[in-house]
Amino acid sequence: MAILEVMVVGSTTRRPLRADARRNYERIVVAAEETFTAQGTDASLEEIARRAGVGSATLHRHFPSRRSLLEVVFRDRAEALCSRAREHARGSDPGTALFSWLRDFNAYAATSRGLVGSLLRDGRDADLLEEDDGCAAMITAAADELLQRARRAGTVRAGVRAEDLLALVGAVSLVTEEDDDGTRAGRLLDIAIAGVRSHPCEGGTALPESS
Incomplete structure (x- = not known):
């Protein structure tokens, strides 16, 4: 860390x-x-x-305040995720880099669900997740860079957005909140990744546009 x-x-x-x-x-x-x-x-x-x-x-x-300690905890983890994104981009093909990083993010969400969940439920200091230069923006930018590379390589379906991928991981974390070992979270993410991948037999079918 x-x-x-x-x-x-x-x-x-x-x-x-x-x-x-x-x-x-x-x-x-x-x-x-x-x-x-x-x-x-x-x-x-x-x-x-x-x-x-x-x-x-x-x-x-x-740390003069609880807020100052939370800021460091969140930013440290967000920066670690962004660093992992860069490592995957350097060491793997675009599709593998994106999906490996999503698994890293899935593991982060699983281990941080108590921390993130309490902010979302209580609303206090929730801007740590949402502010323009905050942790959510950093993570979204890292995901988008990997996604753009994967899209240019033709390994993801058209229409997928970085926000969609992060929302999928968040949903997996939410429904597996009571699980202890993360096995179910990993399995559900693999199912989601299978739906995001571009398959030759689909002829590059795009996802429907949201209204």
Whole structure:
């Protein structure tokens, strides 16, 4: 997981952290990911500090508010997904790159459903997912770049949009929320991918336009 060497809290850019402070910062972010995922965005900050092995004062020194901690957790995961998209694009043919990345995103959705779901249900801080320069925009752009390459290679059906693919993964995550090992989520995604692929016998049949 990539951890920021330079922290941005609000509009203030801080100096690079000392080694001990950087370790504390990294431990807090890891503990926050685990705790928010398991318990939702209302999880106790004291519990996060305990898991990280730091005091509450240390946590608040790095993250003055719950919002500032959530921003780092979401952006870190979004940036990791975007990095995976670039890796797939460099190392695989366009179709394989797109579908492999969708499986990465499916795994992310499965492990983050508590975190994402609590934002969507409660509405608090939901703009972390929706703002123009936020995590959703980053992930959509990464998906669209892979999709455009796959479309030019003729490996996906015409009319498929990046937003459609992300919505499919979101739907799979929702209906498999109670599953533990992700097997059903992977199977459902494979079914969805089969419907998105371009098959020679279909003669490039396009999806119907939405009204």
